[in-house]
Amino acid sequence: MKEVYRKRGRVIRREREHLVRVSEAGEAVDDGTTFSVKPLEAKHLPEIDSTAANAAARAIEALVEPPLILERLIVSEGSAEHDCNGAKWSENTRRVHVAIARPPIRAIVDLAGFSLEVVERVVGALRRAGSEREAPRHVRLAPHVGAALLPSLVGAEDLEQAAAAHDGKGRPIERRRVSKSQPPNWFRPSYRARPVRAWFHLRAIHRGQVDRTLPEAIALLAPIENRTIHILCDDGRAGTIDASRIVAIAPDETWYPYAAGAFGAEIML
């Protein structure tokens, strides 16, 4: 069956010193053979007030002082209206992506809101950090770090897909256990991207007891690859740790923009 998806969107993006205001609308048609995308002549959505994004960006810039370097800062706020074969929905998003360096290490933080408590903690840890050295053998990943790990745990750890109203084709996302089999929902990060099957809003399932006396890993120093993670601990220690042996997990309710979404998870390794 031919599938027609239309999107109208507006976003403001604070990217270092630049403020970018983007307004666009587009259509994606999948006729079963070819996926075709083109811009649409459509009425633009209302302007987005940049006050909150600018304030968040300025607050992060003020936090980062030498010897720390603010390598990358993207703060955005957007609104979008979707229509997929008649199913209509809308959404508002906020995102923060920040990379703060203290050579030779770099901490990366991704958030879905403008609360900057996590960034403040990471800045504090980087001030205490020297060079990358032996990480503690046992750590607990802070919930926002654990969330980044969840997509790589599909099929290896008990996870749940949390319910939500719409996937990338406008279909409901049902709460269900995540398995190795084909995900039932479709992820469409942009109207220009062909949708792919994905598990949405991953949520870890509580098990064991997290030892809160262990050092806490509060930032990633590189994207996760093969469950090897490079971490920064709150005491300033930084290094590499194998995340394949999980001792305990405590889920939390904050959502993070990893893959098709993941909720926070405090994970004891």
Added chain:
Amino acid sequence: MSEFFAMASRDELWSRGALVETRLTHGQAHQSGTEIIASDSFDDRGLREELRRACDAAGAISRDIARLTDARIRMVTTATYGGSVSVQTTIVVTIADVSVVTTPENLISDHAALARLLASTAARHPDRPLPIVWRNGSGAVLLHEAAGHAAEHQHPPLSWPRWLRARDESAAGFADLLAGELPRAVRRESFRDVPLPRMTSVKVEQNGAPFELPTRRIEIHLVSGGAYEPLTESVTIRVAIADLVQNDRPKRLSPFTIRASRREIARALIGAEGRPQRYPGVICSREGQELFVASHAPLLVTAELA
């Protein structure tokens, strides 16, 4: 004063001779100071049509692409306006997960060259580092990472061989990358992006370089990727196709990775020969923006790199 930029782009993905994805994008951006207002609606519809027509005319080689049934092909034609219209088409040809980046005029010959390179069977990587001969213009990728990105990050220049020259060339002028000069051109992937000083065409040349082929050496033909880590000034080159050559007999190596600091690379450059040769392909990614960078280099020789 407001600066104006507009673009149209047609992006097609072909698999085994069939068109599977096609994307048309167009839009404009007004920049005033640090604020950019970008939209896919045009103030001037005539300009929009001109850019779309320029895209369609430059990318009209679908019959050639449809004949290449052993490959996955992505063709992106972009027409940009910043005072005048310019058009660029880049084509990524992938066979067995190995890619070259080419242009419409070189598509057929580069496809054939890739198929020839893939005909050999893979062997193991040699146990220890060996001198490297960078063939096929691939040395441009090494200098793109070690000198070009270092210049973009304003890292201080190093002591490079006196016979070596590496410049970035663009309509905005030349930049001496070995002297740490920032690329002159300001580029962006789309109307939604912040323009940045980026490389356009890296040209490596030699003048009176020493040259001697090591008897036991690695000869690199194609790389699959490269990266420059600004915090440690280190370079990573992922080699897709290379041969181990001993007594003039080549034996294909499996893909491997080279990691070295830019200082080690500057020290390791021990020779070069000939005129710059076009290397088929660098798609450079920085700040999330992917841009084609033309690349030319003579045959380069480096001492052992890890």
